[in-house]
Amino acid sequence: MSSAALFGYCGAVLVGLGLYGLITRPEVLRKILSFNVLGSGVFLLFGVFARRGAAAGLGADPVPQALVITGIVVAFSATALAVALLVRLNKETGQIVVAPDDSEESGEQGATR
Amino acid sequence: MTLVFACEVVLAGLLVAIATWTIVARTAFAAIVLFMVYGLLLAIVWVALSAVDVALTEAAIGGGVTSMLLMGAATRLRAPTTPVADVGLPLRIAAGLLCALVTVVLGAVVFFLPDVAPTLAPVAKDNLAASGLGNPVAAVLFVFRALDTLLEKVVLLLALVGVWSLASDEAWGGVPGLPVYARPGRILVFLAQILPPIGIIVGIYMFWAGASQPGGAFQGGTILAAVWLLTMMARLQDVPAINARWLRLLLVVGPTAFLAIGLAGFFIADSFLAYPPGIAKPLIIVVEATLTLSIGVTLALLVAGPPERLPQR
Numbered sequence: 001m002s003s004a005a006l007f008g009y010c011g012a013v014l015v016g017l018g019l020y021g022l023i024t025r026p027e028v029l030r031k032i033l034s035f036n037v038l039g040s041g042v043f044l045l046f047g048v049f050a051r052r053g054a055a056a057g058l059g060a061d062p063v064p065q066a067l068v069i070t071g072i073v074v075a076f077s078a079t080a081l082a083v084a085l086l087v088r089l090n091k092e093t094g095q096i097v098v099a100p101d102d103s104e105e106s107g108e109q110g111a112t113r
Numbered sequence: 114m115t116l117v118f119a120c121e122v123v124l125a126g127l128l129v130a131i132a133t134w135t136i137v138a139r140t141a142f143a144a145i146v147l148f149m150v151y152g153l154l155l156a157i158v159w160v161a162l163s164a165v166d167v168a169l170t171e172a173a174i175g176g177g178v179t180s181m182l183l184m185g186a187a188t189r190l191r192a193p194t195t196p197v198a199d200v201g202l203p204l205r206i207a208a209g210l211l212c213a214l215v216t217v218v219l220g221a222v223v224f225f226l227p228d229v230a231p232t233l234a235p236v237a238k239d240n241l242a243a244s245g246l247g248n249p250v251a252a253v254l255f256v257f258r259a260l261d262t263l264l265e266k267v268v269l270l271l272a273l274v275g276v277w278s279l280a281s282d283e284a285w286g287g288v289p290g291l292p293v294y295a296r297p298g299r300i301l302v303f304l305a306q307i308l309p310p311i312g313i314i315v316g317i318y319m320f321w322a323g324a325s326q327p328g329g330a331f332q333g334g335t336i337l338a339a340v341w342l343l344t345m346m347a348r349l350q351d352v353p354a355i356n357a358r359w360l361r362l363l364l365v366v367g368p369t370a371f372l373a374i375g376l377a378g379f380f381i382a383d384s385f386l387a388y389p390p391g392i393a394k395p396l397i398i399v400v401e402a403t404l405t406l407s408i409g410v411t412l413a414l415l416v417a418g419p420p421e422r423l424p425q426r
Contacts, residue, residue: 006118029141068164072167076178080272
């Protein structure tokens with residue numbers, strides 16, 4: 001097995017792990033963290049494709065690398081916005097989850113407010 | 114070769130273990146610290162994949178600034194009065210199966226990749242000389258796919274507009290709610306005094322070296338953002354109000370310079386974001402220098418969050 005393939009499988013596992021956390025962790029902050037793990041797994045797959053495209057004396061194909069750099073910055077932007085929304089949600093409702101257990105009740109409250 | 118591969122296997126195993134721990138960790142604080150470690154390990158993986166530019170970005174933004182942002186959020190959140198209910202076992206099993214399936218499919222994709230990988234490396238290499246740059250990744254970012262980079266800067270600014278728009282009406286135009294120490298410890302003050310000069314030099318060097326070696330505007334800008342945040346948290350410097358004119362100017366100078374030079378491409382070269390041969394490199398350096406400043410300020414303000422209090426007069 002080549003090292004590119006090894007990190008490819010690693011990326012696949014990270015995507016699965018991140019997705020699992022995104023679904024099963026109720027707290028929004030943990031969902032944001034899981035989403036970042038998921039994203040880094042996808043980026044790692046890009047890195048594997050870049051590495052496999054090594055040619056012309058370059059260690060890796062520069063185009064996927066540039067896309068990943070752009071992707072990391074955009075992922076950070078999304079994370080910053082999500083965190084700001086979470087802090088505001090917490091300030092307004094005192095909650096750290098999006099869907100409270102008594103969703104019907106709070107829905108009515110929201111309607112009458 | 115086998116020794117290197119053995120190290121890579123250990124690295125991959127460690128990465129997966131830390132990622133798992135990040136997901137299942139009990140407290141948010143532990144999870145964020147683990148995520149920071151995860152980001153640094155991932156940076157080493159990027160070096161192993163011969164992508165040093167990405168490694169620098171991952172260490173600086175993926176691991177560093179993101180963790181700092183999350184840590185700030187974790188300290189600001191009020192704990193809920195009722196404990197958060199975990200999801201039930203059936204849902205967990207179903208989610209586990211789904212995620213395992215996703216992993217297996219992605220793994221199969223990696224396994225069945227064609228032997229001869231498609232690549233744009235020769236094309237990038239052939240046109241590298243015309244771009245005037247020595248670093249192929251920088252050439253892709255600022256010449257071959259400059260539109261991506263320009264739009265990404267716009268995304269950063271839009272995210273900042275989104276974050277600011279969450280401010281309450283009274284606090285608009287005020288000071289971001291970056292957690293600062295009321296009485297910073299002596300070690301923090303010492304580090305906040307000694308690190309900024311080093312950080313500023315490293316940040317500027319990284320942008321400068323980025324033309325021919327790994328590095329560039331993002332990585333340099335992130336380091337500038339980090340030292341600025343450090344001095345603000347140690348209260349050596351005030352957090353600026355978001356309606357300060359110099360601040361607004363710094364935020365847009367990079368994207369504006371990029372766009373202006375891009376539009377000038379219609380007249381001095383043959384199309385949008387095209388550089389005339391010969392002076393391509395000086396133009397790119399101007400764009401990168403202003404972008405480094407803008408990125409630094411934008412990242413720091415994204416971490417600082419929406420304005421929360423009015424400036425003290």
